[in-house]
Amino acid sequence: MNTPSPSAKKPAKTGGTRKAPVKRPSVKAVAKPVSVLIIGAGFAGLGMAIQLQQAGIRDIVILERADAVGGTWRDNRYPGAACDIPSNLYSYSFAQNPNWSRSFSGSGEILDYIHYLVSHFNLAPYIRFKQNVTGLNFDENAGLWHASIEGGDTVRARAVVMAQGPLSNAIFPDIAGLEKYKGHTIHSARWDHDYDFSNKRVAVIGTGASAVQIIPELVKQAGFVKVFQRTPGWVLPRPDFETPEWNKALFRKFPGTQDALRKALYVTHESMALAVIWNSPLTRIAERIGRLHLRRQVKDRWLRRQLTPDFRIGCKRVLLSNDYYPALQQPNCKLVTWPIDRLSEQGIRTAEGIEHQFDCIVFATGFDVCKTGTPFPITGLGGRALHDEWARGAQAYKSINVAGYPNLFLTFGPNSGPGHNSALVYMESQLDYAVRGIQKILDEDLKMLDVKADAQAAHNKAIQARLANTNWNSGCKSWYLTEDGHNVTMYPGFATQYALQMRTLDEADYRRTPMAGG
Amino acid sequence: MASIDLDKMLVKIKSSQWALADIDWDAPGADLITDEQWPKLKAFMADLMWIEHVGARAFAAMAKKAPTETLREIYTYFHAEEQRHANAEMALMKRWGMLDGDEIPEPNINLRLVIEWLDRYADEMPVYVLGTVVPMLEVALDGALCSFLLETVDDPVCHAAFQKINDDESRHLGVGFTVMEMQGRSKTFIQLTQMVAPLLDPRLILGIASYFPLLNKMRDNIMEMGLPEEKLYNAMRKFEKIGGRTADGRRNPWFQIISRHGRFVINRNNRFYHAPVDALVKVTQYIPRRALPAVPSWVKELTYRPAA
Ligand SMILES: Cc1cc2nc3c(=O)[nH]c(=O)nc-3n(C[C@H](O)[C@H](O)[C@H](O)COP(=O)(O)OP(=O)(O)OC[C@H]3O[C@@H](n4cnc5c(N)ncnc54)[C@H](O)[C@@H]3O)c2cc1C
Numbered sequence: 068m069n070t071p072s073p074s075a076k077k078p079a080k081t082g083g084t085r086k087a088p089v090k091r092p093s094v095k096a097v098a099k100p101v102s103v104l105i106i107g108a109g110f111a112g113l114g115m116a117i118q119l120q121q122a123g124i125r126d127i128v129i130l131e132r133a134d135a136v137g138g139t140w141r142d143n144r145y146p147g148a149a150c151d152i153p154s155n156l157y158s159y160s161f162a163q164n165p166n167w168s169r170s171f172s173g174s175g176e177i178l179d180y181i182h183y184l185v186s187h188f189n190l191a192p193y194i195r196f197k198q199n200v201t202g203l204n205f206d207e208n209a210g211l212w213h214a215s216i217e218g219g220d221t222v223r224a225r226a227v228v229m230a231q232g233p234l235s236n237a238i239f240p241d242i243a244g245l246e247k248y249k250g251h252t253i254h255s256a257r258w259d260h261d262y263d264f265s266n267k268r269v270a271v272i273g274t275g276a277s278a279v280q281i282i283p284e285l286v287k288q289a290g291f292v293k294v295f296q297r298t299p300g301w302v303l304p305r306p307d308f309e310t311p312e313w314n315k316a317l318f319r320k321f322p323g324t325q326d327a328l329r330k331a332l333y334v335t336h337e338s339m340a341l342a343v344i345w346n347s348p349l350t351r352i353a354e355r356i357g358r359l360h361l362r363r364q365v366k367d368r369w370l371r372r373q374l375t376p377d378f379r380i381g382c383k384r385v386l387l388s389n390d391y392y393p394a395l396q397q398p399n400c401k402l403v404t405w406p407i408d409r410l411s412e413q414g415i416r417t418a419e420g421i422e423h424q425f426d427c428i429v430f431a432t433g434f435d436v437c438k439t440g441t442p443f444p445i446t447g448l449g450g451r452a453l454h455d456e457w458a459r460g461a462q463a464y465k466s467i468n469v470a471g472y473p474n475l476f477l478t479f480g481p482n483s484g485p486g487h488n489s490a491l492v493y494m495e496s497q498l499d500y501a502v503r504g505i506q507k508i509l510d511e512d513l514k515m516l517d518v519k520a521d522a523q524a525a526h527n528k529a530i531q532a533r534l535a536n537t538n539w540n541s542g543c544k545s546w547y548l549t550e551d552g553h554n555v556t557m558y559p560g561f562a563t564q565y566a567l568q569m570r571t572l573d574e575a576d577y578r579r580t581p582m583a584g585g
Numbered sequence: 586m587a588s589i590d591l592d593k594m595l596v597k598i599k600s601s602q603w604a605l606a607d608i609d610w611d612a613p614g615a616d617l618i619t620d621e622q623w624p625k626l627k628a629f630m631a632d633l634m635w636i637e638h639v640g641a642r643a644f645a646a647m648a649k650k651a652p653t654e655t656l657r658e659i660y661t662y663f664h665a666e667e668q669r670h671a672n673a674e675m676a677l678m679k680r681w682g683m684l685d686g687d688e689i690p691e692p693n694i695n696l697r698l699v700i701e702w703l704d705r706y707a708d709e710m711p712v713y714v715l716g717t718v719v720p721m722l723e724v725a726l727d728g729a730l731c732s733f734l735l736e737t738v739d740d741p742v743c744h745a746a747f748q749k750i751n752d753d754e755s756r757h758l759g760v761g762f763t764v765m766e767m768q769g770r771s772k773t774f775i776q777l778t779q780m781v782a783p784l785l786d787p788r789l790i791l792g793i794a795s796y797f798p799l800l801n802k803m804r805d806n807i808m809e810m811g812l813p814e815e816k817l818y819n820a821m822r823k824f825e826k827i828g829g830r831t832a833d834g835r836r837n838p839w840f841q842i843i844s845r846h847g848r849f850v851i852n853r854n855n856r857f858y859h860a861p862v863d864a865l866v867k868v869t870q871y872i873p874r875r876a877l878p879a880v881p882s883w884v885k886e887l888t889y890r891p892a893a
């Protein structure tokens with residue numbers, strides 16, 4: 068492994084403004100089909116390209132709708148943005164970075180790491196920017212996927228990898244009068260770095276993972292901040308430290324030591340599954356830690372009551388913060404728990420009858436997670452539409468393939484989400500699996516590699532049975548669940564179990580159609 | 586009258602929200618308050634506003650204990666709506682020149698005790714205790730205080746505000762009685778007996794010790810205003826009538842307790858009840874304010890300003 072360039076030396080960049088070095092002309096429908104099409108240039112898409120490349124597959128195109136790589140970390144550049152899984156684990160094992168400046172790195176540093184991946188593995192030639200994929204269509208006679216791109220272009224490919232991101236479409240909440248408000252609005256995932264908060268009255272709507280990072284920073288900058296909370300989440304202390312220089316040097320000199328830390332972190336997070344995924348004695352302990360954290364940081368009884376969660380820890384994403392509770396108690400900050408009635412021209416009307424007026428409203432309201440349906444239409448064998456099949460909840464085989472949609476590989480597919488560990492740990496298993504599948508298609512010259520419907524059904528039966536007794540399904544409303552309470556996002560088990568599930572591609576579960584025979 | 590569908594009720598509640606800004610607090614008519622009315626009205630409004638606020642806190646406790654998600658959300662709204670009533674009543678007081686600057690009116694000592702109790706123990710009370718006491722207070726308020734106020738005060742802004750407040754209250758009552766019936770329904774005798782177990786809980790006894798004098802004190806204040814005692818009692822009888830309209834409602838032991846208690850309150854001749862409680866009212870007047878802890882911070886959320 069080569070040592071990544073020390074990212075700290077790079078100047079800080081602002082969100083979404085990095086341009087592609089060269090703009091390539093778009094490809095017309097007549098162009099030769101590519102071996103692999105990857106949709107999205109975030110961690111998943113870029114990791115996929117790296118792994119394919121390592122396996123000797125280089126006929127790759129990555130379509131990215133934005134004008135820069137990075138996905139989540141290009142878009143989420145709000146003040147305080149950082150990962151909440153230690154960077155040594157929230158990075159690829161095949162490209163470790165000895166230079167992380169702290170345990171939980173900020174978004175700028177993570178974005179730098181992603182740029183390092185692109186340059187180190189020479190991925191730039193594969194990427195086409197400003198290519199928004201609007202549909203996928205399988206041509207079963209030719210064994211080719213057709214990807215339609217906004218503007219009319221098409222790319223054809225033997226295999227497609229969906230890497231469009233689980234949290235890439237920012238949403239505004241369903242609040243009456245949203246369009247009436249005349250002040251400034253900012254979504255956490257589309258930060259406005261030019262807006263000057265000083266002396267401004269600011270509202271933050273939402274108290275999830277992004278909000279608890281934004282609020283402490285905003286309180287430092289703004290005149291007054293009101294935080295609108297619907298349900299309080301569990302907040303645990305965040306063991307965040309700067310990495311001492313000697314430590315970085317050690318990692319650089321003896322990469323084995325970093326491996327060892329990564330393994331230790333991995334095991335620690337695996338054990339958290341016991342607290343977070345299932346209701347166990349560890350769950351009680353985690354809740355006790357959460358309550359102690361709250362008691363220690365918040366002295367006022369009413370405020371503490373407002374901040375006390377009323378659901379089991381782990382049912383929703385656990386929040387990590389040392390400065391969220393203190394920020395709420397600053398003289399220029401206030402927590403509002405009255406239900407929001409509507410937005411008016413000047414602010415937010417809440418049910419206690421008061422109009423709270425603001426210069427700016429920050430929406431930390433999260434993302435549209437595709438739990439039912441697909442981000443764009445996907446048409447498979449015999450014209451079947453994935454959107455219809457998933458209308459009542461997404462379903463796949465081992466989270467990665469769907470029967471009737473041959474040669475299509477999903478990243479962050481149904482029931483692949485971690486609640487307690489790095490998404491990238493899970494991602495690596497998916498990438499390896501997809502490489503194996505794609506190799507099979509190319510090496511054996513398959514027209515179709517299609518998972519069998521009964522194998523998919525059996526897999527899901529087992530998964531749903533295991534989900535039934537997890538904390539996610541214990542009764543709280545969260546973005547993990549569909550409207551009718553189906554959990555189609557989370558994987559009910561340890562990352563190690565997931566890795567085991569993904570280790571083998573069981574040929575008996577697939578239908579293989581050779582090119583010639585078709 | 587059949588029980589209401591709580592899911593539909595929640596939708597209705599959400600679509601019926603209003604704000605202080607919907608009312609023109611400077612519209613003409615404030616001078617319709619006579620000089621003679623003014624001091625009594627001031628005391629009355631201060632009590633009323635505090636009772637709304639106390640009701641708000643009770644709903645907050647009920648939201649924590651609600652058996653279903655829908656009820657939890659309904660009570661969360663009711664919590665806010667009672668706060669809105671208190672805010673609107675303060676805005677009226679402001680309009681009538683009854684507030685000293687930005688000061689929140691002082692609660693009387695009995696209210697102060699109830700606030701203290703709610704702050705300490707309400708969250709720990711089983712939902713059916715508050716679920717019965719609150720409708721009782723609401724009936725007393727809705728049926729007696731508010732209608733009386735509207736009969737005596739001519740200011741059109743007061744009428745406009747109470748039009749909205751009363752609309753909210755009718756929904757509170759609908760939900761309150763439905764929940765009382767739900768609690769009486771499909772419970773075995775043993776479960777019903779268990780519902781009464783908290784009566785032995787010293788925390789509840791403390792609550793009762795602050796609630797009884799409050800009712801008697803309210804009665805005194807209202808009569809001071811010139812409200813015929815009979816009106817208050819009629820309202821309390823209404824509680825018994827609506828709450829007991831179905832077998833399920835009557836099976837709820839807390840309904841039995843509260844409505845029986847209501848009968849005691851109404852019956853002035855019941856010396857056995859009134860002598861000690863009136864004495865308690867007297868005694869409580871001697872509690873030095875300094876002896877009470879600082880008001881809890883939820884009290885500081887009150888405001889008469891439509892915009893913040
Ligand atoms: C604020 C925040 C903090 C997070 N912190 C953590 C953490 O600490 N630990 C953790 O494990 N996970 C974390 N996550 C989850 C995070 O999303 C994943 O870990 C990971 O970054 C996802 O990578 P991805 O490549 O799958 O998706 P993304 O990074 O979202 O990339 C998807 C890319 O696809 C592009 N795209 C989307 N649709 C189309 C289309 N139709 N056509 C073309 N291109 C398209 C997008 O523009 C984007 O560039 C966090 C997420 C957020 C939002």
Ligand SMILES: [Fe+2]
Pocket residue numbers: 637640666667670750754
């Ligand atoms: Fe009220």
Ligand SMILES: [Fe+2]
Pocket residue numbers: 640667723753754757
């Ligand atoms: Fe009410």
